[in-house]
Amino acid sequence: xxxxxxxxxxVKTHFPIHTGFLVKKHTGSVRAVDGVTLSVxxxxxxxxxxxxxxxxxxxxxxxxxxxxxxxxxxxxxxRNLGEASRAEMQACRRxxxxxxxxxxxxxxxxxxxxxALAEPLLVHGICSRAEVQGQVDELMRLVGxxxxxxxxxxxxxxxxxxxxxxxxxxxxLRPKVIVADEPVSALDVSIQAQIxxxxxxxxxxxxxxxxxxxxxxxxxxxISDRVAVMYLGKIVELGxxxxxxxxxxxxxxxxxVSAIPVPNPDIERTRQRIVLAGDxxxxxxxxxxxxxxxxxxxxxDRCRSETPHLVAAGPAREASCIRLSEIS
Amino acid sequence: xxxLSVTDLRTYFHTRNGVYRAVDGVSFEVxxxxxxxxxxxxxxxxxxxxxxxxxxxxxxxGRIESGSAMFDGVNLLRCSPAAARSIRGKxxxxxxxxxxxxxxxxxxxxxxxxxxxxxxxxxSKKDALARALEMMEAxxxxxxxxxxxxxxxxxxxxxxxxxxIAMALITRPELLxxxxxxxxxxxTVQAQILDLIRRLQRELGMxxxxxxxxxGVVAGLCDHVQVMYGGRIMETAGARxxxxxxxxxxxxxxxxxxxxxxxxxxxxxxxxxxxxxxxKEIPGCAFAPRCGFAADVCKDRRPLLExxxxxxxxxxxxxxxxELSDGPMSLPENND
Numbered sequence: 001x002x003x004x005x006x007x008x009x010x011v012k013t014h015f016p017i018h019t020g021f022l023v024k025k026h027t028g029s030v031r032a033v034d035g036v037t038l039s040v041x042x043x044x045x046x047x048x049x050x051x052x053x054x055x056x057x058x059x060x061x062x063x064x065x066x067x068x069x070x071x072x073x074x075x076x077x078x079r080n081l082g083e084a085s086r087a088e089m090q091a092c093r094r095x096x097x098x099x100x101x102x103x104x105x106x107x108x109x110x111x112x113x114x115x116a117l118a119e120p121l122l123v124h125g126i127c128s129r130a131e132v133q134g135q136v137d138e139l140m141r142l143v144g145x146x147x148x149x150x151x152x153x154x155x156x157x158x159x160x161x162x163x164x165x166x167x168x169x170x171x172x173l174r175p176k177v178i179v180a181d182e183p184v185s186a187l188d189v190s191i192q193a194q195i196x197x198x199x200x201x202x203x204x205x206x207x208x209x210x211x212x213x214x215x216x217x218x219x220x221x222x223i224s225d226r227v228a229v230m231y232l233g234k235i236v237e238l239g240x241x242x243x244x245x246x247x248x249x250x251x252x253x254x255x256x257v258s259a260i261p262v263p264n265p266d267i268e269r270t271r272q273r274i275v276l277a278g279d280x281x282x283x284x285x286x287x288x289x290x291x292x293x294x295x296x297x298x299x300x301d302r303c304r305s306e307t308p309h310l311v312a313a314g315p316a317r318e319a320s321c322i323r324l325s326e327i328s
Numbered sequence: 329x330x331x332l333s334v335t336d337l338r339t340y341f342h343t344r345n346g347v348y349r350a351v352d353g354v355s356f357e358v359x360x361x362x363x364x365x366x367x368x369x370x371x372x373x374x375x376x377x378x379x380x381x382x383x384x385x386x387x388x389x390g391r392i393e394s395g396s397a398m399f400d401g402v403n404l405l406r407c408s409p410a411a412a413r414s415i416r417g418k419x420x421x422x423x424x425x426x427x428x429x430x431x432x433x434x435x436x437x438x439x440x441x442x443x444x445x446x447x448x449x450x451x452s453k454k455d456a457l458a459r460a461l462e463m464m465e466a467x468x469x470x471x472x473x474x475x476x477x478x479x480x481x482x483x484x485x486x487x488x489x490x491x492x493i494a495m496a497l498i499t500r501p502e503l504l505x506x507x508x509x510x511x512x513x514x515x516t517v518q519a520q521i522l523d524l525i526r527r528l529q530r531e532l533g534m535x536x537x538x539x540x541x542x543x544g545v546v547a548g549l550c551d552h553v554q555v556m557y558g559g560r561i562m563e564t565a566g567a568r569x570x571x572x573x574x575x576x577x578x579x580x581x582x583x584x585x586x587x588x589x590x591x592x593x594x595x596x597x598x599x600x601x602x603x604x605x606x607x608k609e610i611p612g613c614a615f616a617p618r619c620g621f622a623a624d625v626c627k628d629r630r631p632l633l634e635x636x637x638x639x640x641x642x643x644x645x646x647x648x649x650x651e652l653s654d655g656p657m658s659l660p661e662n663n664d
Contacts, residue, residue: 051514158602188369188603189541193585193596200593215514218588222596242592259519261544263588265567268548275523276516279484 005209006040006063006177011072013055013062017284031283032058034233035072037310040177045203045210047224047241049217049256051280055233056213060179063211064098065089076177094124097170101182103162107154113140113165114150120172139168143198160191167198177209184219196223217260221245226316229253232283232291235310239317250319251296251327290321298327330357331535332381332420332503337395337405339373339380342388346607350376352559352614354395355633358503363529363536365550365567367543367582371603373559374539378505380405382422383412399503418448421496425508427488431480437491438476444499463494467524486517490524497528504529505537510545522549543586547571552639555579558604558614561633565640576642577652578615613643621646 013033018024032055040046050056061067063074065081074081076092084092100106107116117136121127127135137147143164154162163183170178180199184192200223203210214220220227224241229252237250248254258274276295281287287294293303306322313319321327339351351373358364366374379385381397381404397404399420402411421444424430432440441463442456451459457476464472467490480488489509496504506525510518526549529536538549546553547567554564555578563576574580583589584597601618604610613619616626623646631643646652 051516160602189543189582190369190585190599193587194598196587197595197598200595217515218586222587222590222592255516259515260588261518261522261542261548263543263547263571263583263586265547265571268544273519273523275519277520279486279517280514 003042004039005042005077006211007073007075008036008038008059008063009073009075011036011059011062011074012070013058013067014070028284031233031286033062034283034286036230036233036235037072038228038235038238040209040211042176042209043203043207044226045200045212045224047220047227048211048213048230049215049220049227050230051215051256053232053280053283054230055283056230057181059230060098060181060211060213063179064093064096090124094173095176097173097175097178099163099166099170099178099180099183102186103159103166104154104186106166107162107169109154112151112153113157116154116165117150117169117172120169124173126173135172139172142171142202143168144194158191159187160194163187163195164198167195167202171202171206174206175208177211179211179213181213182215183212185214185216192219199223217245217257229256232280232286234291234320236292236321237313237317237319238310239314239319243314243317249313249317249324250321251298252292253319255295255297298323331360331400332358332537333396333398334377334381335396335398337377337380337397338393339376339385339390340393341390349559349606349609350390351380352606352610354556354559354561356554356561356564358535358537360502360535361529361533362552363538363550365546365553366537366539366556367541367546367553368556369541369603371558371606372556373606374556375507376559377556378422378507378537378539382416382420382505384422414448417444418499419501420503420505421499421501422505422507423489423492423496423509425511427485427492427512430492431488433480436477436479437483441476441491441495441498444495448499459498460494463498464491466528467491467494467497468520469494486513486520489513489517489521493521493524493528497532497534500532501534503535503537505539507539508541509538511540511542518545525549543571543583544588555582558610559606560614561643562615563642563644564633565642569637569640575636575640575647576615576644577619577621577647579642613645621652623651 011033012035014029014031016026017028019027036059048056062069069082076096081092114136117139118132121132121135136150140147140150145164184195202208212223221241227241227244228235229237231252237244237253245257248257255274255276262268278295289304289306290308293299302322308320308322310318310320313324335355337351337354341348341350354377368374380392392405399415404412438460441460445451445456445459461472461476464476469475469490510521540546550567553567553570555562557578563579581599590596599618604614612627612629613631616622625645631645633641633643635641
């Protein structure tokens with residue numbers, strides 16, 4: 001039986017909006033993450049998908065406590081991170097690491113790769129100064145780079161190599177959970193494949209738990225065990241990756257899957273597409289009831305007033321739509 | 329006669345660090361009403377090809393070293409500035425990747441929309457506005473009569489790209505060059521924009537050059553596809569042929585590395601190594617250093633793009649000699 005390593009209970013992250021120049025007035029809030037409940041099992045790869053502005057990156061930052069939580073709990077290994085003291089939090093950070101989207105911005109240009117990889121080891125007292133060299137060499141080999149390259153600076157590397165360095169840095173502390181925020185979307189297809197292979201190999205070998213955020217469903221389908229689909233700060237569908245992406249239940253997931261062009265002319269030209277009208281609404285003033293109802297092809301009057309919750313939608317699957325049984 | 333015929337285009341950038349051969353001998357044709365997809369990774373020269381045709385290469389540091397781009401009998405690369413102006417923006421238009429930066433933030437959308445009309449046609453401002461309004465409706469902007477007077481920042485990303493498309497198509501061009509028009513957009517919005525381009529192309533009967541790195545987009549939209557690498561064309565064929573029977577090892581590798589085409593969980597095929605450094609002269613095939621099939625002949629002599637079947641050409645000497653079925657030679661090291 002696998003245990004849950006990370007649990008989110010009704011997590012909310014709202015950002016206040018202030019207007020006025022001299023006298024600041026609180027005039028509302030951006031509900032970036034608005035009530036997310038989620039359990040992540042040890043060793044699993046959870047994909048988190050959604051369009052820009054749906055709150056997936058804010059959720060990542062909330063899990064790492066990089067932004068203050070407005071409500072709810074983030075529980076890592078049985079410990080509520082919101083209540084942890086500074087010292088406790090630092091200990092927790094060893095178990096919880098992040099890989100960012102842009103490998104050009106997330107490495108310090110004035111530190112050699114060696115310095116960037118050695119820093120977390122020394123800060124957390126993982127090893128003595130004498131042992132650092134060996135550890136750094138091992139990390140470099142782990143991500144498929146020659147150890148002698150560690151003397152170089154980030155600008156001397158290509159995008160794919162920099163992302164390898166970012167992964168090495170995240171692995172330095174032997175974390176249990178890694179949150180990867182769009183780690184491959186800045187990379188070209190041939191380089192993206194290298195990084196995806198590396199990530200899934202590392203997860204297997206080190207029994208890592210990976211939260212993989214992406215907007216590219218085909219990448220998420222490839223790497224994840226389970227996938228959570230977000231829309232406007234909420235999870236609308238959750239389940240095994242293949243089931244959710246190949247047989248979506250929620251109308252938003254259906255539209256999202258159908259919007260992705262298939263790289264096969266014979267299929268792409270004949271398949272049915274659901275083209276959604278309009279843009280995602282603003283998280284400042286989300287629509288009443290189901291947030292998706294203004295764009296939903298199945299919406300009825302009831303969707304405007306009734307707020308849907310995640311309910312069981314098949315084996316190990318959940319979806320939040322009040323018309324689930326009527327539309328499938 | 330093709331609408332646009334590009335022959336041996338070479339665009340080099342002369343910088344302090346050397347000469348970057350961004351486009352290095354590219355030839356292709358676009359027929360009236362046809363959609364040509366140009367696919368490639370970053371740095372493959374696909375955007376520079378388009379910029380060269382449109383005369384948007386900053387000179388210096390860029391320089392068009394050789395080649396011609398014949399559009400309806402006029403060489404766009406060598407004609408007088410006045411002749412080029414009468415074609416650019418009227419008969420050939422372009423839309424860009426980033427709708428946030430390609431509209432002027434200080435001008436109302438209405439003024440930007442009618443500008444090409446006022447320049448290229450003898451038309452009154454009132455009639456021009458009426459045409460602009462018609463175009464706004466054609467690209468699916470609701471409440472166009474009111475929103476035409478908005479500033480660009482009042483539109484969302486997808487809406488801005490619609491405004492860009494309206495602006496490019498308002499003069500009813502014969503050729504539209506679209507440089508990654510959906511890369512900055514979300515997939516649901518991308519689906520809307522692709523539908524729109526498809527519909528307007530049918531209505532206006534224009535030819536489209538569609539630059540993208542997304543093979544999925546190409547599959548749904550393009551009649552012809554050409555694959556670029558290191559400033560050169562590696563393979564060009566009909567969309568079906570490119571997907572169903574790719575001949576060049578690079579095209580094959582590209583396809584095998586897309587997760588969407590592979591069974592779940594299976595290790596993805598990776599092309600070892602890094603994209604070529606175009607600041608150095610590449611005497612042989614640009615892909616040879618990363619190619620599992622490369623032989624000595626690939627490294628020494630530059631392969632030519634030659635016809636394999638009617639309408640299907642590739643630049644691989646070993647594929648042409650039928651030697652690829654032997655399986656790859658030893659793969660180069662995946663490092664440095």
